[in-house]
Amino acid sequence: MQTATILNRQWIYKKRPTGRVGSEHYELRETELRSELAVNEVLIEARYFSVDPYMRIQQAERNTWEAPHPLGIVQRGGVVGQVVNSQSAAFVPGDWVVTFSGWQTHAVCHAGELQKLNTEAASVTTALGVLGMPGRTAWFGLMDAGSPKPGDVVVVSGAAGAVGSLVVQFAKRAGCRVYGIAGGADKCRFLVDNLRLDGAIDYRAFSAPAELSAEILRQTGGVDIYFDNVGGRITDAVIPHIKKRARIIICGAISQYDGGLDNPEQGPRFLHHILFQRATIQGILARDYTHRMDEMLAVVAPWVKNGEIYFAETIVDGFEKLPDALNSLFEGKNLGKLLVRA
Amino acid sequence: MQTATILNRQWIYKKRPTGRVGSEHYELRETELRSELAVNEVLIEARYFSVDPYMRIQQAERNTWEAPHPLGIVQRGGVVGQVVNSQSAAFVPGDWVVTFSGWQTHAVCHAGELQKLNTEAASVTTALGVLGMPGRTAWFGLMDAGSPKPGDVVVVSGAAGAVGSLVVQFAKRAGCRVYGIAGGADKCRFLVDNLRLDGAIDYRAFSAPAELSAEILRQTGGVDIYFDNVGGRITDAVIPHIKKRARIIICGAISQYDGGLDNPEQGPRFLHHILFQRATIQGILARDYTHRMDEMLAVVAPWVKNGEIYFAETIVDGFEKLPDALNSLFEGKNLGKLLVRA
Numbered sequence: 001m002q003t004a005t006i007l008n009r010q011w012i013y014k015k016r017p018t019g020r021v022g023s024e025h026y027e028l029r030e031t032e033l034r035s036e037l038a039v040n041e042v043l044i045e046a047r048y049f050s051v052d053p054y055m056r057i058q059q060a061e062r063n064t065w066e067a068p069h070p071l072g073i074v075q076r077g078g079v080v081g082q083v084v085n086s087q088s089a090a091f092v093p094g095d096w097v098v099t100f101s102g103w104q105t106h107a108v109c110h111a112g113e114l115q116k117l118n119t120e121a122a123s124v125t126t127a128l129g130v131l132g133m134p135g136r137t138a139w140f141g142l143m144d145a146g147s148p149k150p151g152d153v154v155v156v157s158g159a160a161g162a163v164g165s166l167v168v169q170f171a172k173r174a175g176c177r178v179y180g181i182a183g184g185a186d187k188c189r190f191l192v193d194n195l196r197l198d199g200a201i202d203y204r205a206f207s208a209p210a211e212l213s214a215e216i217l218r219q220t221g222g223v224d225i226y227f228d229n230v231g232g233r234i235t236d237a238v239i240p241h242i243k244k245r246a247r248i249i250i251c252g253a254i255s256q257y258d259g260g261l262d263n264p265e266q267g268p269r270f271l272h273h274i275l276f277q278r279a280t281i282q283g284i285l286a287r288d289y290t291h292r293m294d295e296m297l298a299v300v301a302p303w304v305k306n307g308e309i310y311f312a313e314t315i316v317d318g319f320e321k322l323p324d325a326l327n328s329l330f331e332g333k334n335l336g337k338l339l340v341r342a
Numbered sequence: 343m344q345t346a347t348i349l350n351r352q353w354i355y356k357k358r359p360t361g362r363v364g365s366e367h368y369e370l371r372e373t374e375l376r377s378e379l380a381v382n383e384v385l386i387e388a389r390y391f392s393v394d395p396y397m398r399i400q401q402a403e404r405n406t407w408e409a410p411h412p413l414g415i416v417q418r419g420g421v422v423g424q425v426v427n428s429q430s431a432a433f434v435p436g437d438w439v440v441t442f443s444g445w446q447t448h449a450v451c452h453a454g455e456l457q458k459l460n461t462e463a464a465s466v467t468t469a470l471g472v473l474g475m476p477g478r479t480a481w482f483g484l485m486d487a488g489s490p491k492p493g494d495v496v497v498v499s500g501a502a503g504a505v506g507s508l509v510v511q512f513a514k515r516a517g518c519r520v521y522g523i524a525g526g527a528d529k530c531r532f533l534v535d536n537l538r539l540d541g542a543i544d545y546r547a548f549s550a551p552a553e554l555s556a557e558i559l560r561q562t563g564g565v566d567i568y569f570d571n572v573g574g575r576i577t578d579a580v581i582p583h584i585k586k587r588a589r590i591i592i593c594g595a596i597s598q599y600d601g602g603l604d605n606p607e608q609g610p611r612f613l614h615h616i617l618f619q620r621a622t623i624q625g626i627l628a629r630d631y632t633h634r635m636d637e638m639l640a641v642v643a644p645w646v647k648n649g650e651i652y653f654a655e656t657i658v659d660g661f662e663k664l665p666d667a668l669n670s671l672f673e674g675k676n677l678g679k680l681l682v683r684a
Contacts, residue, residue: 057618064618065586231613244407250617261614268606271573275592275625276399276406283617 006043008033011103011322013059013075019259020330021056023323026075033106037087040111042097048315049103049340050078050128051325052162053229056257064261065285075103075322078133080117080124091116098127103322105342122304129337130166130304130311131297133286137251138166139296140289143174145249145282146225150175153220155238158229159200160187162337163251165312167227168195173303179220181234183332190335194310203234213237230255232265239270246279257330312336348385350375353445353664355401355417361601362672363398365665368417375448379429382453384439390657391445391682392420392470393667394504395571398599407627417445417664420475422459422466433458440469445664447684464646471679472508472646472653473639475628479593480508481638482631485516487591487624488567492517495562497580500571501542502529504679505593507654509569510537515645521562523576525674532677536652545576555579572597574607581612588621599672654678 008031015025037043055077058069069076079102083095088111091097096117101107117124122131129135141163142148154171158164159180168191171178179199180191188200199219206212212233216223222243228235231253242248256265274281289296303309314334316325319342329338350373357367379385397419400411411418421444425437430453433439438459443449459466464473471477483505484490496513500506501522510533513520521541522533530542541561548554554575558565564585570577573595584590598607616623631638645651656676658667661684671680 057614065620228613231611235613250613253611253614253617256611256614260611264610264612264614266608267611269573269595269598269602269609270606271570271577271592271623271625272399272595272598272603273625274623275595275627278407278625278627278630280625281613281616281623283613283620283622285617285620288620 004035005032006035006106008107009105009319010074013069013071013073016059016061016071017056017259018262020327021059021323022327025059026323028320033108035085037085037108040088042083042088042091042109042111042114043085043106044079044081044097044099044101044109044114045084045106046079046081046101046104046342048080048125048128049319049322049342050133051322051329051338051340052077052133053252053254053257053329055326056330057261060262062262065287076100077102078128079107080127081107086111096124098124098132105319121301125313125315125337125339126304126311128339129162129313130309131301134162134337135166135300136289136293136296137284137286138163138170139300140292141249141251141284142167142170142225142227144289145284146227146247148174148176148225152176152224153222153243154178154225154227155181155216155220155223156227156229157181157231157234157238158252158254159191159197160312160335161229162334164227164229165195165336166309168197169309171225171227172196176225177220179216181216181230181238187335190312194312203237209233209237213240217241225249227251228253232256232260232267236267236270239273242273242277242279244277246277248279248281250281250283254330314338316340346377347374348377348448349373350449351447351661352416355411355413355415358401358403358413359398359601360604362669363401363665364669367401368665370662375450377427379427379450382430384425384430384433384451384453384456385427385448386421386423386439386441386443386451386456387426387448388421388423388443388446388684389438390422390467390470391661391664391684392475393664393671393680393682394419394475395594395596395599395671397668398672399603402604404604407629418442419444420470421449422469423449428453438466440474447661463643467655467657467679467681468646468653470681471504471655472651473643476504476679477508477642478631478635478638479626479628480505480512481642482634483591483593483626484509484512484567484569486631487626488569488589490516490518490567494518494566495564495585496520496567496569497523497558497562497565498569498571499523499573499576499580500594500596501533501539502654502677503571504676506569506571507537507678508651510539511651513567513569514538518567519562521558523558523572523580529677532654536654545579551575551579555582559583567591569593570595574598574602574609578609578612581615584615584619584621586619588619590621590623592623592625596672656680658682
């Protein structure tokens with residue numbers, strides 16, 4: 001057992017953003033971490049940090065699905081790390097684990113907060129992606145809230161992102177016709193060439209909302225399921241084309257995370273389309289399905305192991321890049337899951 | 343059997359409104375109606391005409407839940423009438439019936455298009471209200487789509503209207519705390535004094551959206567079920583106060599029926615509230631529950647017979663007033679179900 005202290009580097013969340021979040025809202029702090037462990041405690045060193053859009057939602061000073069992220073503490077977030085030292089019979093040094101220790105290089109965790117990863121079954125980063133929170137969100141959001149049937153037309157916004165890139169693949173496997181909306185020609189090529197979608201729409205290629213809307217109709221012919229990660233003008237363009245009994249799943253609204261959650265933008269009213277088509281809109285969060293993770297893993301983990309799911313990752317190197325990486329999410333710079341490697 | 347022709351007066355739908363509908367969109371026509379009846383035909387004389395907000399939705403030149411109302415034909419609509427003559431064994435002169443013969447004083451119907459009314463069970467006008475389409479909409483919209491539980495906070499917009507005034511009473515009977523939003527002090531007094539609601543909010547008393555919203559929160563403390571007949575700024579004011587797993591039922595959007603369906607107003611974006619609360623929005627139409635009418639009647643008809651349901655009616659006298667009566671709906675002049683008596 002080590003007795004010296006360990007130098008721990010931490011990104012402290014210091015200031016609430018009103019618009020885009022960036023490094024100015026954080027402070028990099030170095031602290032000494034006690035290395036003596038009590039019974040059932042485990043010291044881990046972080047290897048990969050999850051960078052997720054939801055983090056920005058929690059940064060405003062109001063309740064959302066829970067109390068806001070406090071100021072003055074380590075930015076919360078999912079982490080894949082390795083055990084350095086252990087006072088738990090369940091873990092030995094070198095074990096890979098996933099936990100929620102946030103943006104710090106080291107953490108002393110209770111063994112109960114750690115989940116051991118089987119490095120033979122899948123790459124460890126999948127615990128923060130396809131086999132973790134984003135995968136769960138994609139799976140239950142589509143399969144549970146969306147109720148896809150073969151032949152359904154599925155449209156996904158943010159289709160090249162961490163959740164969207166999984167939703168589109170799950171939808172193809174459910175027998176649906178699947179169209180992705182993403183920003184830029186590269187992402188659209190990825191969706192069609194790599195993920196084998198039936199079509200992709202580059203929203204950046206359409207400055208006029210009516211033209212984007214017309215293109216969505218032209219390609220899809222009408223929408224049975226709209227899985228929405230983006231909101232704003234993309235959602236404005238999709239909703240008029242929903243079909244009877246369409247299901248709209250609200251998984252995120254990343255276009256509004258630069259301040260629109262607190263000071264809403266104006267957009268066209270659309271509830272009459274929900275009325276005419278007897279459609280549903282349902283908001284979903286990953287946490288609502290945590291207790292059903294086994295159901296999802298039973299289906300998806302074999303696909304991952306057999307290489308049947310494409311899980312795109314964008315990996316940024318350097319612990320010091322974490323705030324900038326979070327910022328870059330809102331520029332849409334990532335393809336698939338955005339991770340920072342320590 | 344009569345052999346002479348009968349003078350039939352008809353309101354012909356002539357011109358599509360872009361804003362508010364009124365008499366300028368109709369033409370009163372007198373035609374001769376053959377009075378010879380084929381086998382199974384029945385001649386009826388209309389006594390009460392239903393005047394409903396949905397009529398305006400169908401008047402634009404685009405598909406909604408069905409093709410638009412054609413120009414140059416009698417305005418479609420529900421009618422309560424009496425049999426004048428019959429070639430059907432099921433009907434005799436004097437029988438009261440409900441049918442869908444539209445805005446004309448007489449009609450030759452197939453017996454299969456008529457439903458006979460039991461005048462001892464309820465007043466005949468209830469076939470166009472609490473025991474008809476509005477009642478079905480209120481019942482299934484609330485009980486099926488809304489899933490009310492005792493203690494739930496239910497907010498209803500258009501609460502003094504044909505559907506709303508029933509929804510609030512059904513919700514009280516389901517053990518909910520019920521608040522109505524309506525226009526004007528008289529309607530609000532009616533909601534509290536006659537329908538025994540827990541509170542009523544006069545939206546006309548609040549010119550600033552934020553003040554209306556604050557009042558809704560102050561009275562309700564948060565909303566489990568929002569039954570929406572109105573849309574627009576009233577809905578803007580309610581949605582920020584939904585509680586976890588709230589159910590929002592879109593039954594209508596009467597505030598938008600003066601042209602907003604074709605050229606949508608702008609309003610604040612709100613889908614993030616649906617996300618945070620994992621709420622649902624569901625559009626419902628009366629036609630989706632026609633096949634389940636018996637279920638509703640089994641419960642509601644005894645309440646009507648026993649005087650346990652208050653069914654407000656606004657009756658306008660004079661066939662020639664029909665277009666003006668439709669127009670008046672959008673001024674909110676009616677309390678409860680609006681009917682025109684021939």
